[in-house]
Amino acid sequence: ELKMKRNGDIKSFFRNYEAKTRKVAAEEQPEPDIDPPPVHSDAEIGIDIDPPPVYSDAEIDIDIDDEAPRQPSPQHPHGRSYNIQRLPPDPGERIPISDYDVNDQDEVRRRYIAKNAVQPYAHNFEVKKMYGKNRHFNFVWFENYKWLEYSVKYEAAFCFVCYLFKGKSNGGPKGDAFVKGGWKNWYKPDALDKHEGGINSIHNKAQEKYNLFVAPQPSIDNIMVRVDKEDLRMYKARLTYSLRCLRFLLNQGLAFRGHDECEESSNRGNFVELLKWLSENDEEVNKLVLNNAPGNCILTSPNIQNQIIECCAVQTTKRIIEDIGDDHYAILADESSDASHKEQLALCIRFVDKSGRGCERFLGVVHVANTTSLSLKDAIQTLLKDHHLTPSQMRGQGYDGASNMKGEINGLKTLIMNESPSAYYIHCFAHQLQLVLIAVAKKNEPCLWFFDHVSYLLNIVGVSCKRHDMLRDVRAQKVLEALEMGEIESGSGLNQEMGLARPGDTRWGSHFKTNMHIVSMYSTILEVLDAIGKDPSQKREWTRIRGVAQAIESFDFVFNLHLMLVILGYTN
Structure with a gap:
């Protein structure tokens, strides 16, 4: 067997030779472009x-x-x-x-x-x-x-x-x-x-x-087009006049636009007509608005009106929130359906201003899908968050007596008190007192008789516009006679026109107002009943009319009338 001197047999010689060959080839071959494994952060x-x-x-x-x-x-x-x-x-x-x-x-x-x-x-x-x-x-x-x-x-x-x-x-x-x-x-x-x-x-x-x-930097085109100071002054003045008209309409709760606002229209809506009236009575205004304004800056379009209205609402609400500041507040809420049969929730804020006066301010109206306590709570909290008012500042809540509002388990007041324990619920005291007085009065037989005959009287006098006119004309004639004889005084707010409105149990001033008008117009009512009772066309109602007239002239009716006027006056 063939042997090598130092490295052993012939097989080991060839193994060493092959290993050296592979090493040289590896050193001559360039390294491939292989991305290292990704290193992830902790x-x-x-x-x-x-x-x-x-x-x-x-x-x-x-x-x-x-x-x-x-x-x-x-x-x-x-x-x-x-x-x-x-x-x-x-x-x-x-x-x-x-x-x-x-x-x-x-x-x-x-x-x-x-x-x-x-x-x-x-x-x-x-x-x-x-x-x-x-x-x-x-x-x-x-x-x-x-x-x-x-x-x-x-x-x-x-x-x-x-x-x-x-x-x-x-x-x-x-x-x-x-x-x-x-x-x-x-x-x-x-x-x-x-x-x-x-x-x-x-x-x-x-x-x-x-x-x-x-504050975006102006582009080159905007820098080259310099706005003349006079144009800027005229624009601000034009905007001021439009804003004055808008504020007047907003304050009075009047509609802005008309059915036809083209220049040929006889009535272009309250806003344009008010601005037109202002220009006709002030030459300085006339130089800047409507037909004398640039075509692209008249400031009367519906979009411009809506934008200015929105700005007024934002600034008004901002001022209310600034008045509240970091102080506590209470909420007053009530829901009702609008003309389109959509349920709307109105929210008011009550707080004490820096002068120590109690203030109530309207915060907003929001549409609610239903009147469940949970839906109302979400709507109220969303409206408060939109104005950066935290529930921790709330110290009171006031609603009507409906079960979804004052329920002890799942009522709105309970849901809010779970998150704001200091927001105590208070039912409207005037409303409660009114309901108590009416309920107690109707349990008394003489008072019940009195309210029934007041209802009969209103059915007779208020059944038609003709009888309303009779009552109004007789009342006006008696006022003129009393003024001529010096029995009553004249002045601003005195001797105004009166009517007989039907009272409602949930309107705490309505019963008092009706009784007060009956006292003021007592002789007028008797004269109108007598005239209706003698009208040949009203033969079918003669018996009922004369029965009501006799009841009104009785001592019991007059006594109960003045008694209820005193009692109901406490809730007026």
Whole structure:
């Protein structure tokens, strides 16, 4: 057998030779372009490492709460239906900007910017135990960080400008802390400074986009077209005159537009006609409005009217909210169907202003699908959130006596008190007292007899317009005779025209008003009944008319009339 000197047999020689050949070939062959395996960050694979890594200024620092893990906000899938007119006000419930249609995103931004960041100073912030100490959100941060806002529902802080302008491609996996889920580590306020970061941080880039969006820089074309100061002055004056007319119509509750607003129409609607009247009586106004205004800046179109009306509503509501400030308030609510048979809920706010006076202000009307207590509660809370009023400020609630309102188990007042224990329910005292007085009075036989004959009287006198006119004419003649004889005084608000309206048990002033008019028109009523009783065309009713006339002239009727006038006067 053939042997090698030092390396053993011939087989080992060839094995060594082949190994050297493969090594040389590997050194001469270029390395292929193979991407290294992906390296995942700790946040992507869900591994918590203590201490957390240090990020650059451009990244967002999110600290993990070891004792109480943060609850993420609800995820909104792409393509979810939405309503731009009713955007969710709570930062934790907002749909990501990128999930809106591209054509709607700027409109969504404008609406949120108009409402400003949600900063509920008066909210009772949740207290959490962190590392052995009680911690909670500090409202002073609102002053130091204008972009900071707070979710009352999720008890978490968010960044207003990052939500509006951050975008999906900016930042790493930790860049969404102040947009999704929210920041809750109150024991590390330096995270707010880290979120702002340096000049090129994600937040500052979003802030720059926000500033440009709010006050956009003019384009080259706009810079070249200089607006003359005189044109600007005329435009402001024209807008002022239109606004004055609109405010007058709004204050009086009058309609704005007419059926035909063309220039050939004899009546172009209240707004145009009022502006026309103003121009006819003021030469300065006439130089600027209607036919003397530029064709593209008349400021009378329905769209312009609606925009100015909306601005007036926004400014009025804003002033009401400013008057409330951080003080407590109570709510007054009632629902009713409109002319189109849609159920509408009206909400009023009652509060004490800075002068110590009680004020009631109308806040808004919202459509409700049904009148269940849960639907009404959701509608009220949504309306309050839209105006940045927190339930913790509520100290009272007032409704009618319906079961869905004052029910002890599932009533509206119970549902609200479960969330706001200090919002005590108060039924309308005047309404209650009225119902008690009427119920007690009708249990008394003489009073029941009196109210029955008042009803008979109203059926006779108010059955037709002809008899109403008779009552009005006789009343006017007696007033003239009394004035000539000096028995009554004349003056503003005196001796006005009266009628006999049918009272209602739920209208606490109606019975008193009817009794008062009967006392004032007693002789007139008797004269009208006598005239009707002598009318040959009313033979069928003679017996009933004469019976009512005899009852009215009786002592019992007159006594009960004056007695009920005194008693019902307490609820007037």
